[in-house]
Amino acid sequence: MRPTRDFxxxxxxxxxxxxxxxxxxxxxxxxxxxxxxxxxxEGDQAAETAIRxxxxxxFPDHGILGEEHANIRMDSxxxxxxxxxxxxRAFISGVPVWGTLIGFQEHGRSVMxxxxxxxxxxxxxxxxxxxxxxxxxxxxxxxxxxxxxxxNAILFTTSPHLFQGWEVERYQAVQDRAKLFRYGVDCYxxxxxxxxxxxxxxxxxxxxxxxxxxxPIIEQAGGVITTWDGGRPExxxxxxxxxxxxxxxxxxxxxxxx
Numbered sequence: 001m002r003p004t005r006d007f008x009x010x011x012x013x014x015x016x017x018x019x020x021x022x023x024x025x026x027x028x029x030x031x032x033x034x035x036x037x038x039x040x041x042e043g044d045q046a047a048e049t050a051i052r053x054x055x056x057x058x059f060p061d062h063g064i065l066g067e068e069h070a071n072i073r074m075d076s077x078x079x080x081x082x083x084x085x086x087x088x089r090a091f092i093s094g095v096p097v098w099g100t101l102i103g104f105q106e107h108g109r110s111v112m113x114x115x116x117x118x119x120x121x122x123x124x125x126x127x128x129x130x131x132x133x134x135x136x137x138x139x140x141x142x143x144x145x146x147x148x149x150x151x152n153a154i155l156f157t158t159s160p161h162l163f164q165g166w167e168v169e170r171y172q173a174v175q176d177r178a179k180l181f182r183y184g185v186d187c188y189x190x191x192x193x194x195x196x197x198x199x200x201x202x203x204x205x206x207x208x209x210x211x212x213x214x215x216p217i218i219e220q221a222g223g224v225i226t227t228w229d230g231g232r233p234e235x236x237x238x239x240x241x242x243x244x245x246x247x248x249x250x251x252x253x254x255x256x257x258x
């Protein structure tokens with residue numbers, strides 16, 4: 001049995017109770033990486049704990065894959081994929097483009113998902129068939145747009161500095177042809193794509209929990225999301241998301257390793 005929308009919203013409410021009071025509060029930050037900067041806050045850890053507690057009580061046989069705590073029951077046919085704060089750098093910088101990601105997979109495929117931005121009061125939710133927006137603008141179904149060509153596309157990526165080696169040149173070629181490009185919006189960019197506000201998101205070095213909840217939000221809004229070589233995106237890695245199948249195919253060809 002799949003979880004209901006109400007249960008997803010209960011999970012989001014539980015996470016919000018832990019994240020929102022800590023946003024713009026001067027909270028402490030721990031660096032998880034010996035070389036470089038990979039931040040985690042007490043908000044990340046507390047929110048994931050709250051989400052896990054409700055899942056364990058309601059669906060004790062389901063697996064859970066999360067960023068902050070140990071994965072459990074990974075062989076289960078039903079798997080929750082959790083990123084309590086996607087965009088921790090934005091969170092600690094006071095920028096409201098981070099989000100809580102809660103995804104649900106069946107037999108390895110992402111079928112339901114939720115992204116919540118508590119500060120703006122927005123939720124993007126995929127119910128297994130359709131993709132929805134809930135927020136200050138009311139409630140409506142998400143629908144991607146077709147921009148026609150890459151030259152008309154608005155492109156987002158978290159940071160061009162994440163691309164390495166041959167990826168740098170390939171990404172730059174796409175960016176040079178796009179109408180407009182912006183950086184630093186993390187999970188929020190994918191939801192803007194699902195809602196028809198932008199056209200293309202290109203990323204690399206993603207983890208499964210970075211993308212698990214976003215896959216159905218985009219696909220059930222009519223969009224396309226794959227790896228750079230056209231494979232399923234559940235495992236993360238290098239990802240392309242587009243509102244147009246034609247633009248997706250065009251960009252995938254440009255990003256091929258040569």
